[in-house]
Each structure stands twice: as structure tokens, then as C-alpha cells.
Amino acid sequence: MATYDLNRTHAGGRSLGGRLSALISAIVAWNDARATRKALSALSDRELDDIGLVRGDIERISTR
Numbered sequence: 001m002a003t004y005d006l007n008r009t010h011a012g013g014r015s016l017g018g019r020l021s022a023l024i025s026a027i028v029a030w031n032d033a034r035a036t037r038k039a040l041s042a043l044s045d046r047e048l049d050d051i052g053l054v055r056g057d058i059e060r061i062s063t064r
Helices: 016-041 045-050 055-062
Strands: none
Touching: 016 055, 045 055
16 A cells, blocks of 8 residues: 655755745735835835934834
């Protein structure tokens, strides 16, 4: 009788479910950073100053 091993890992030792989960997490993180950049970029310099930021901080804040 033949058996199949359905629990094998693939490239890098991670299962397909693990790789899919990592991909989804990366997409969610990218979208969160994009939305943060968009929201902060829409603020005026004065509004940014009110929250203690300058325009140059936007990229650093969004990728944190």
C-alpha cells in the first residue's frame, strides 16, 4: 500500500501554509505603511508640527 506524506516542508523548510501566512503578513504590513504615509502626507506642515513631526519623518514613521 502506498502512502503520501502531506506534511512535507518546501523551500526554506517552511510549509506552504507558513509561506502563505508570511506573504499575507508582508502585504498587510506594506498596506499599513502605505496608508500611514498617505495620511501623514495629507497633513500640513503646521499639523505635523502639532504632533511633533516634520515632513522628513514620514517615511521613517511609516516603515516602523
